Amino acid sequence: MQIALKGLVIIVGNYGSGKTEVAINLAVHRRRAGVSVRLADLDLVNPYFRTREARGVLGRLGIEVVLPPARYLNADLPILDPAVAGLIRQPSELTILDAGGDDVGATVLSALHHVLAEAGGQVLQVVNPLRPFTDTHAGCRRIRREIEAAARLKVTGLVGNANLIDDTEPAQVIEGYRFVKALAEESGLPLVFVTVPHHLAAACGVEDWVCPALPIRRQLVPPWIRPADLGPDSSNGLKTS
Amino acid sequence: MGKILMKGNEAIGEAAIRAGCLNYFAYPITPQSEVAEYLAKRMPEVGGVFLQGESEVAVGYMLFGAAGAGERVFTTSSSPGISLMSEAISYIAAAQLPVVFVNIIRGGPGLGGILPSQGDYFQATKGGGHGDYRLLVLAPASVQETAEMVMMAFPLAEKYRNPVMILGDGLIGQMMEPVEFPDHLRTAPSDKNAWASNGMATRGSRQRNLVKSLFLDPEALNNQNLLLKSKYDRMRREEVRYETYNLDGDYRVLIVSYGTMSRVCRTAVDNLKAAGVEVGLLRPQTLFPFPLEAVREAAGRPACQAVISIEMSMGQMVEDVERAVCGIRPVHWYGKCGGDVPTPEEVMDVVRGLMAGGR
Structure with missing residues (x-):
């Protein structure tokens, strides 16, 4: 089963749920399927472990990365680039907005409310049940309510992202898949896709899942670890639309 | 419980609870604010208290007061916040009280920046506040070790009746790694009745406990400093890691x-x-x-x-x-x-x- 996402996709979730890693890998996955992709970093809360760290490799793959103005990159000030509104008004085939964590991070979406309402699009909540506060369905629902209130947007779908980074085992991925599948059924929301560390996809039996799997090649790493190889740099060989 | 994925800052908060510390006073500052966010949610769940002071200066003396009354207490901050607390740290060391401080260092001097730094090495190890005092300073390199050092810091602070500092850079606070906590508390109850001003009736004693840092008599002050020095010498013998x-x-x-x-x-x-x-x-x-x-x-x-x-x-x-x-x-x-x-x-x-x- 393939991920077929197009249009405007807004990624939300509690901080540390893996939004940015999911957004980067989703962008690469769709670009490889020939879709033109833009990725905007709207995290105004925290300058650590952000999209910008992968901008080089993303650029080489032909993905346009929109970052906060350079002089504010290392500040923790809530400054939103007006260019983002333009980006939403003139979307590419797939435009991914990576919001900041929790309700605080999602507040920026409220400022874009009028543009987002016009543009439509999907709001995906990323859930890692191996994180504090989202280890129960009640916890996931609570953070969803808080984000919806702060962003003035409804979550339209769920993304499962169960992982312990490098310590992830297939059993945890499978258990995480079941957790978020049950959460989706209970909430009446579609399960849009579930992530899997790329080397564990076969061991996790992703072919039998009710939703597509997004293989993750980790890009946001501390300085002593190399980001995973995303494959050939150029976009040669990708079909263009 | 099994492993979970945590930011260093979250692990600090959880580790303090696991060490039996239910009092957390702090003032938010990047890059450690997630400790306060985490404990704002977690402390009420375990019957503990998170109180945000009006400044780091106030927080320092809230710690002094709570520790003087025999409560296990800790704070977290980042570089400029620790500078503001430094007067109280000197008083707390002088009054021989166990308090755990966590400094998630950002770039300095002055306001500096909010990215990782180790620029507070001197502040932590050579003073910061005034007078002849020392902090026992632990420096973790992973989220798991951060959690373990926080859990270790409380008994060490009580063993020496001296402040202990966890010194981590911004990355320690911000990075996510799998972490595992013990199911049971590892810390013994504090021997606070021997020194805390927690009320003679409370501890069923006629012994008056006095918490102070003022010694006007030169011989008494010299003796006080010799006593503190003997504790620091013992740390040099027993705590090198x-x-x-x-x-x-x-x-x-x-x-x-x-x-x-x-x-x-x-x-x-x-x-x-x-x-x-x-x-x-x-x-x-x-x-x-x-x-x-x-x-x-x-x-x-x-x-x-x-x-x-x-x-x-x-x-x-x-x-x-x-x-x-x-x-x-x-x-x-x-x-x-x-x-x-x-x-x-x-x-x-x-x-x-x-x-x-x-x-």
């Missing part, structure tokens, strides 16, 4: 590095080894007491030609390394402190330069 890496072979260069910087160095040591170059790494886990003898011994090995302190500061720990090496080997320094953490490749270049005699 460090980890070594690749010190078995005939390394030509010894790197001394702590915290997340040491993990960059570890990758560099692996890469150099793969290229046939042997480099040793010694990582102090306690910055005070500093592992003087271990560094001296490692530097003195016959094949070792040079020692280098690699730190995210402009040459602070290198002074302790020089003190350890006592001139038996040349001691060098390499560091950065703007927030860009040196890469393994940079460290490899620096080490190769040393071996070529270029530095």
Whole structure:
């Protein structure tokens, strides 16, 4: 089963749920399927472990990365680039907005409310049940309510992202898949896709899942670890639309 | 419970609860604010208290008061916030109270920046506040070790009736790693009835406990300082902790590095080894007491030609390394402190330069 996402996709979730890693890998996955992709970093809360760290490799793959103005990159000030509104008004085939964590991070979406309402699009909540506060369905629902209130947007779908980074085992991925599948059924929301560390996809039996799997090649790493190889740099060989 | 994925800042909060500390006073500051966010949610669940002070100055004296009353208490902050608390830290050390401080260091001096730094080494190990006091300083390098050191810090603070500081850079607070907590508390109850002003009726004693830092009589103040010194000397004997890496072979260069910087160095040591170059790494886990003898011994090995302190500061720990090496080997320094953490490749270049005699 393939991920077929197009249009405007807004990624939300509690901080540390893996939004940015999911957004980067989703962008690469769709670009490889020939879709033109833009990725905007709207995290105004925290300058650590952000999209910008992968901008080089993303650029080489032909993905346009929109970052906060350079002089504010290392500040923790809530400054939103007006260019983002333009980006939403003139979307590419797939435009991914990576919001900041929790309700605080999602507040920026409220400022874009009028543009987002016009543009439509999907709001995906990323859930890692191996994180504090989202280890129960009640916890996931609570953070969803808080984000919806702060962003003035409804979550339209769920993304499962169960992982312990490098310590992830297939059993945890499978258990995480079941957790978020049950959460989706209970909430009446579609399960849009579930992530899997790329080397564990076969061991996790992703072919039998009710939703597509997004293989993750980790890009946001501390300085002593190399980001995973995303494959050939150029976009040669990708079909263009 | 099994492993969960946590930011260092969250692990600090959870570890304090697991160590039986239910009092947390703090003021938010990047890059440690997630501790406050986490404990704002968690403390009410376990019957604990998170109280945000109106400033770090106020927080310092809230800690003093609670610790004086015998409560297990801690705070977290980042560099400028610790500067503001430094007066209270001196008072707390003078009054011999156990308090745990966590400093998730950001770039300085002044407002500096909010990215990782190790620029508060001197502040933590050599003073910060006034007078002849010391902090026992623990420096973790992973989220798991951060949790363990926080859980260890409370009994250590109570053992010495002295503040203990966890010194981590911004990365320690912000990075996510799997972490596992013990199911049961590992800390024994404090012996607070022997010293806390928690009420004679409360402890069923006719002994009056007095918490103070004022000694106007010169002989009394000298004796007080001798008493404090005896505690710091005991820390030097009993609390030195460090980890070594690749010190078995005939390394030509010894790197001394702590915290997340040491993990960059570890990758560099692996890469150099793969290229046939042997480099040793010694990582102090306690910055005070500093592992003087271990560094001296490692530097003195016959094949070792040079020692280098690699730190995210402009040459602070290198002074302790020089003190350890006592001139038996040349001691060098390499560091950065703007927030860009040196890469393994940079460290490899620096080490190769040393071996070529270029530095």
